[in-house]
Amino acid sequence: MDGILKEECGLMGVYNFNNHNDAANIIYYGLYALQHRGQECCGIAVNDDGTIVHHKDMGLVFEVFNDTMLNHLKGTIGVGHVRYSTTGSIMRENAQPLVTKYKKGTLTVAHNGNIVNAAELRREFENNGAIFQTTSDSEVIAYIIARERIKCHSIEEAIARAMGYLRGSYSIVVMSPRKLIAARDPWGIRPLSFGKTDHSYIFASETCALDAVDAEFIRDIKPGEIVCIDKDGVRTDERLCSGKGNICIFEYIYFARPDSVVEGISVYDARWRAGKYLAIEHPVDADIVIPVPDSGIDAAIGYAEQSGIPYGIGLIKNRYIGRTFIQPTQQQRVRAVRIKLNALKETIKGKRVVMVDDSIVRGTTSQRIVQMIRDAGATEVHMRISCPPFLYPCYFGTDIPSQESLIAVNHTVEETCKMIGADSLGYLSLENLSKILGDTYKGHCNACFTGKYPMEVPFNAKGGAC
Secondary structure, three states, X not given: OEOOEOOOEEEEEEEEOOOOOEHHHHHHHHHHHOHHHOOOEEXXXXXXXXXXXXXXXXXXXXXXXXXHHHHHOOEOEEEXXXXXXXXXXXXXXXXXXXXXXXXXXXXXXXEEEEEOOHHHHHHHHHHOOOOOOOOOHHHHHHHHHHHHHHHOOOHHHHHHXXXXXXXXXXXXXEEOOOOEEEEEOOOOOOOOEEEEOOOEEEXXXXXXXXXXXXXXXXXXXXXXXXXXXXXXXXEEEOOOOOOOOOEEOHHHHHHOOOOOEEOOEEHHHHHHHHHHHHHHHOOOOOOEEEEOOOOOHHHHHHHHHHHOOOEOOOEEEOOOOOHHHOOOOHHHHHHHHHHHEEEOHHHHOOOEEEEEEOOEOOOHHHHHHHHHXXXXXXXXXXXXXXXXXXXXXXXXXXXXXXXXXXHHHHOOHHHHHHHHOOOEEEEOOHHHHHHOOHXXXXXXXXXXHHOOOOOOOOOOOOOOOO
């Protein structure tokens, strides 16, 4: 992805119903599978007979946790989280899950998404005496749930009441001393799956995490649904369910792992179809189709199969550099491209190249990659993008905070093509964007391309996540 700061997070929640004490181990392997959704920090909290024990820190899952730490985290219920750059500052205090002590006991919250009215709510609560320890909008969620829990009979009822205050995108997993609860926003912008093993119920942001722990996928949590698990079993509350969902289209274009299934749609198939439609919309005489790894791979395969042009590997990715390495300043981004990617000259030299990527935001990274391909000996470079041009900011979890940063706002496709140094440039059309979801299409949020947001966005809202 060209210059975008990925702002997703990954969630895991485990409820062991046969008194197994391995919730942390299940979460650990699940978070490994969700590492692509957040590489800044991570954490796990477990419930040991009503006592909440947790550990979280900056770093990747394998850096933060080891056998000694996991053996310390014994419990039958647990919540885990991986996080990337967010609305809050990059600091350990903003790592999740958030563990809060209040009048009714201990509350643990993990959140994926972005609350667009979080700043407004925070000011209101602070004016009434509330004290916040982090800069994360997730703490606002935890505060409202704790406040409402004091007024009502159950934690799930408190969550339902809290959802009435929140606007934006959120999938949340909440742990109390005796229950595990999951919920999605009524628009269904962020995904959340529900699965089961022989002795556990599991919530996870993606089905790839369920596969990693050998769990059977049951279903997706519905938009607006609250699912509560305790010793008496599983209960659902659908009073806030809205019907038609608005899943973020970027889950299919970029965020989710190709082996995940989101809302019944294979992520790999969606990306493959995007490449197929790109080839139909923007054909070109060329010798080879190459992807910008990793999120351009599946679309490049689709483009090659549809066009009949051979698929090849033209860029090698340094697997030891995570997405965190892509830094916010232009100078850092330019330096990072050379370290993160390198051209395979033997594949490219003397060839007319079609290069497929998932998106262009600022254009600076695409410019560097195109030049890299030319330096490797390509005679032509044709850029193909598996989504439409970005024209509007995102407020629900992708850091596209202002139109000024979007190259497509002030430049035509032809001008952008010239700026990045390509011989031609083609974007996927809005019409074919919907088609990538196949016959099971139920609706999605594509506001970053159209400006049509699924809800009213406050004038002072900021982009971000978690």
